[in-house]
Amino acid sequence: MISQIGLIIAKEWKLEWRNRSAIAGLMVYILSGLYISYLSFKKIADPATWNALFWILILFMAVNALAKSFMTESRGLQLFYYTFLNPQVVIIGKILYNGILLFLLGLITFLFYAVLLGNPVQGVEMFLLAIFTGCFGISSVLTMISAIASRAGHQSSMMAILGFPVLLPLLIIIIHLSKNAIDGIEFSVNIKYLTLLLSLNLIVPALAFILFPYLWRE
Amino acid sequence: MHSVWKIVCVLLLFYTVIAGFLLPVPALPILNETIRNLYFHVTMWFAMIIHMAISIIYSIKYLSGSQLRNDLKAEQYAITGMMFGVAGLITGMIWAKFTWGAFWVNDVKLNGVAAAMLMYAAYFILRNSADDDTKRARLSAVYLVFAFPLMMAFIYILPRMTDSLHPGNGGNPAFGKYDLDNHMRMVFYPAIIAWTLLGLWITSIRIRIKNLWNETNL
Numbered sequence: 001m002i003s004q005i006g007l008i009i010a011k012e013w014k015l016e017w018r019n020r021s022a023i024a025g026l027m028v029y030i031l032s033g034l035y036i037s038y039l040s041f042k043k044i045a046d047p048a049t050w051n052a053l054f055w056i057l058i059l060f061m062a063v064n065a066l067a068k069s070f071m072t073e074s075r076g077l078q079l080f081y082y083t084f085l086n087p088q089v090v091i092i093g094k095i096l097y098n099g100i101l102l103f104l105l106g107l108i109t110f111l112f113y114a115v116l117l118g119n120p121v122q123g124v125e126m127f128l129l130a131i132f133t134g135c136f137g138i139s140s141v142l143t144m145i146s147a148i149a150s151r152a153g154h155q156s157s158m159m160a161i162l163g164f165p166v167l168l169p170l171l172i173i174i175i176h177l178s179k180n181a182i183d184g185i186e187f188s189v190n191i192k193y194l195t196l197l198l199s200l201n202l203i204v205p206a207l208a209f210i211l212f213p214y215l216w217r218e
Numbered sequence: 219m220h221s222v223w224k225i226v227c228v229l230l231l232f233y234t235v236i237a238g239f240l241l242p243v244p245a246l247p248i249l250n251e252t253i254r255n256l257y258f259h260v261t262m263w264f265a266m267i268i269h270m271a272i273s274i275i276y277s278i279k280y281l282s283g284s285q286l287r288n289d290l291k292a293e294q295y296a297i298t299g300m301m302f303g304v305a306g307l308i309t310g311m312i313w314a315k316f317t318w319g320a321f322w323v324n325d326v327k328l329n330g331v332a333a334a335m336l337m338y339a340a341y342f343i344l345r346n347s348a349d350d351d352t353k354r355a356r357l358s359a360v361y362l363v364f365a366f367p368l369m370m371a372f373i374y375i376l377p378r379m380t381d382s383l384h385p386g387n388g389g390n391p392a393f394g395k396y397d398l399d400n401h402m403r404m405v406f407y408p409a410i411i412a413w414t415l416l417g418l419w420i421t422s423i424r425i426r427i428k429n430l431w432n433e434t435n436l
Contacts, residue, residue: 162340164336165337165340166364166365169330172326207364214360215357
């Protein structure tokens with residue numbers, strides 16, 4: 001099963017790399033979003049605003065990046081999966097792949113964001129940890145939502161409608177955690193947010209693992 | 219004989235309203251007479267949670283058996299739950315105006331409720347967007363079961379971790395801790411039963427209407 005998940009991740013990456021326009025499009029999306037923020041804010045002095053804007057950028061980037069997660073799969077490919085793989089393998093593989101993708105894009109966003117709008121982050125390790133857990137959490141929610149939305153039609157609007165309410169609790173925890181990281185608050189204070197985030201990072205993929213097979217048979 | 223519970227429901231509702239407004243309540247600073255909202259706001263939330271839980275159970279039942287009548291029930295219980303949610307929100311907002319001085323404050327508990335409402339709104343939109351019955355039933359059941367645990371984390375876990383103005387959270391004792399004396403208990407528990415029975419009654423009528431509608435249109 002592990003090796004099959006690895007295969008799914010490798011296949012996703014090959015497809016992504018073969019057709020680089022999608023990932024290049026995302027990069028342009030991030031950079032233009034960042035530049036718009038730069039032009040409208042110049043420098044952000046208030047850490048709370050800095051933090052909020054950062055996660056809003058990540059959120060919209062994630063919705064855009066993951067909307068195509070199931071849309072690009074042709075009927076034939078779905079049948080192929082259906083015959084050869086467990087549905088669970090497909091969803092876990094996709095969650096992991098999207099998580100890695102989001103984490104990398106999040107790092108790039110952080111880099112340019114810090115350069116353009118100033119970097120108030122005092123606890124950088126903690127902030128990176130927040131990006132890491134946050135991106136995997138967002139990925140596990142949005143991958144599943146993308147699977148639901150792709151079955152429902154009206155893909156892009158459904159993604160936002162279904163995704164945002166479910167993401168809200170996750171985002172609030174992430175924003176608390178990264179705000180504490182920016183203020184350089186000690187790890188021991190943050191541990192409760194981190195454990196909650198990590199437990200959600202386990203619960204949500206577990207739910208996807210259980211529920212995805214029901215979306216699958218059609 | 220089978221309509222005894224409906225008579226009980228009506229009697230309990232009369233009791234809730236009459237005793238709720240007339241029986242003595244403890245005189246407390248700030249809360250004063252607004253404490254009577256306990257019989258309406260809090261009990262309506264109880265009824266809402268019960269209906270939404272029933273809705274989740276029917277969604278799970280649908281996923282395990284694929285019988286459309288379970289999907290119908292899940293939808294109708296969700297609608298009644300939403301109705302109680304709106305009623306609870308309105309009673310809560312009126313209470314907040316007199317106790318906190320504003321109809322809406324930025325508070326974890328209130329944000330959780332707003333997110334839960336959005337989530338249910340998204341659920342109804344998802345139901346309307348799918349074109350055939352079985353697909354609608356499957357997608358919406360998966361979405362509901364997927365989103366529900368995140369909502370629970372938001373409504374029940376997060377407010378206990380951060381400060382909240384709401385009674386029962388962030389160091390504020392719940393109503394029950396300091397002021398639920400025996401007089402209030404005498405109204406509080408019957409009120410929960412009354413609202414829940416009213417909801418079950420409304421839902422059973424709605425389910426019968428839907429069933430008749432489906433029979434006549436086939």
